[in-house]
Amino acid sequence: MSASAAKVSRKENSNHDAGDETSEKEQQEAIEHIDEVQNEIDRLNEQASEEILKVEQKYNKLRQPFFQKRSELIAKIPNFWVTTFVNHPQVSALLGEEDEEALHYLSKVEVTEFEDIKSGYRIDFSFDENPYFENKVLSKEFNVNEGGDPVSKSTEIKWKTGKDLTKRSSQTPNKAGKKRQHEEPESFFTWFTDHSDAGADELGEVIKDDIWPNPLQYYLVGAGGAAGTGGAARQFDDGEDD
Amino acid sequence: MSASAAKVSRKENSNHDAGDETSEKEQQEAIEHIDEVQNEIDRLNEQASEEILKVEQKYNKLRQPFFQKRSELIAKIPNFWVTTFVNHPQVSALLGEEDEEALHYLSKVEVTEFEDIKSGYRIDFSFDENPYFENKVLSKEFNVNEGGDPVSKSTEIKWKTGKDLTKRSSQTPNKAGKKRQHEEPESFFTWFTDHSDAGADELGEVIKDDIWPNPLQYYLVGAGGAAGTGGAARQFDDGEDD
Numbered sequence: 001m002s003a004s005a006a007k008v009s010r011k012e013n014s015n016h017d018a019g020d021e022t023s024e025k026e027q028q029e030a031i032e033h034i035d036e037v038q039n040e041i042d043r044l045n046e047q048a049s050e051e052i053l054k055v056e057q058k059y060n061k062l063r064q065p066f067f068q069k070r071s072e073l074i075a076k077i078p079n080f081w082v083t084t085f086v087n088h089p090q091v092s093a094l095l096g097e098e099d100e101e102a103l104h105y106l107s108k109v110e111v112t113e114f115e116d117i118k119s120g121y122r123i124d125f126s127f128d129e130n131p132y133f134e135n136k137v138l139s140k141e142f143n144v145n146e147g148g149d150p151v152s153k154s155t156e157i158k159w160k161t162g163k164d165l166t167k168r169s170s171q172t173p174n175k176a177g178k179k180r181q182h183e184e185p186e187s188f189f190t191w192f193t194d195h196s197d198a199g200a201d202e203l204g205e206v207i208k209d210d211i212w213p214n215p216l217q218y219y220l221v222g223a224g225g226a227a228g229t230g231g232a233a234r235q236f237d238d239g240e241d242d
Numbered sequence: 243m244s245a246s247a248a249k250v251s252r253k254e255n256s257n258h259d260a261g262d263e264t265s266e267k268e269q270q271e272a273i274e275h276i277d278e279v280q281n282e283i284d285r286l287n288e289q290a291s292e293e294i295l296k297v298e299q300k301y302n303k304l305r306q307p308f309f310q311k312r313s314e315l316i317a318k319i320p321n322f323w324v325t326t327f328v329n330h331p332q333v334s335a336l337l338g339e340e341d342e343e344a345l346h347y348l349s350k351v352e353v354t355e356f357e358d359i360k361s362g363y364r365i366d367f368s369f370d371e372n373p374y375f376e377n378k379v380l381s382k383e384f385n386v387n388e389g390g391d392p393v394s395k396s397t398e399i400k401w402k403t404g405k406d407l408t409k410r411s412s413q414t415p416n417k418a419g420k421k422r423q424h425e426e427p428e429s430f431f432t433w434f435t436d437h438s439d440a441g442a443d444e445l446g447e448v449i450k451d452d453i454w455p456n457p458l459q460y461y462l463v464g465a466g467g468a469a470g471t472g473g474a475a476r477q478f479d480d481g482e483d484d
Contacts, residue, residue, distance in 0.1 A: 030318040
């Protein structure tokens with residue numbers, strides 16, 4: 001519709017005419033000049049993007065030692081990551097009962113944004129020796145291919161016999177008798193084989209943009225009621241919004 | 243669900259226990275240290291945001307003379323803006339027949355991002371003397387209020403008698419006999435009275451983020467087939483992707 005509408009619109013010029021003052025030739029020259037000016041604007045936009053990228057890269061480097069230190073401290077807290085994931089509303093919805101069991105062996109999570117941030121990021125999950133799979137590290141990486149399209153790839157999970165959580169149609173209920181209100185989801189671990197939406201991977205982006213910037217806030221959600229860490233947790237719950 | 247799930251998850255610590263090595267007290271100290279480290283990370287994030295804002299402000303200033311020059315050139319082309327809007331798929335869908343008539347008097351569009359870009363922007367539409375309303379300029383401005391919530395406000399349109407386009411249930415068909423495939427939309431001008439979604443104003447964002455950065459590309463859409471400007475238009479159509 002746009003082409004014909006444009007045509008009509010142009011013709012209507014004759015109805016209401018500022019164009020009387022401007023000759024056809026002058027209009028064409030104006031269009032050419034607009035195009036030149038537009039090129040200058042585009043050039044400035046590119047420069048701005050590059051400068052912003054440099055700022056982001058600089059701060060990525062400055063944040064690095066703090067992320068490092070944070071990882072060391074998190075390692076001292078048993079089940080930090082599984083608790084964080086269970087407390088995160090979107091991630092929690094992806095967790096089956098056995099996923100949660102398996103994630104108790106998750107000892108470390110790391111998000112790495114690549115030097116050229118626009119080009120992608122990788123999430124590494126380090127696991128302790130566990131009954132589910134052989135891998136020590138499961139990674140998923142998001143990138144753009146040569147054609148500029150988003151792509152993702154992952155570690156192949158080496159499941160132990162009979163332990164492939166992605167091949168259970170319905171997971172067995174947790175022994176503790178806890179009941180979920182929602183239907184059992186597919187396994188969290190299907191995420192490692194799903195590359196269908198690399199440009200907008202929901203879990204990848206939640207981990208990178210929401211959890212990784214501040215996992216403690218999710219670890220501490222509702223912790224005021226939990227036995228044991230109650231005191232410290234409440235204290236930090238209050239301080240969170242600073 | 244997160245609160246109770248967190249509780250369960252904490253209790254489960256006793257099943258698989260890296261926690262044997264770490265006393266309750268050490269864990270609490272670790273949480274306190276994570277909180278401190280997190281504060282450092284938050285501080286770096288704020289610094290990064292501020293630096294990026296400065297880059298954006300710098301380039302906003304650098305772009306200004308080119309936008310100015312572009313506006314002067316656009317003023318030489320009759321019906322530049324109405325053609326641009328009609329050619330833009332999303333904006334076009336908002337235009338009734340009489341809206342389009344009225345927009346033939348639109349002589350200038352300007353987008354101003356405020357110094358603190360995060361705080362908002364304003365779009366000014368300048369009109370020639372016209373049969374519809376008295377105003378020379380119609381503006382809509384997007385901002386955040388003291389509570390941090392997005393708000394918008396607009397010029398009140400002083401419609402001439404019987405010309406209020408927002409009060410016509412169905413607009414009369416265009417004399418030129420052109421037929422629209424879709425239902426007649428509400429008037430484009432209702433946008434100036436609609437402040438229901440200031441945080442994500444669709445038309446405002448399309449104009450600011452899609453049209454304003456490069457209106458020429460929409461002006462020239464389909465122009466290859468239009469009488470009169472054919473030659474120059476085609477030429478620029480080809481050059482657009484540079």
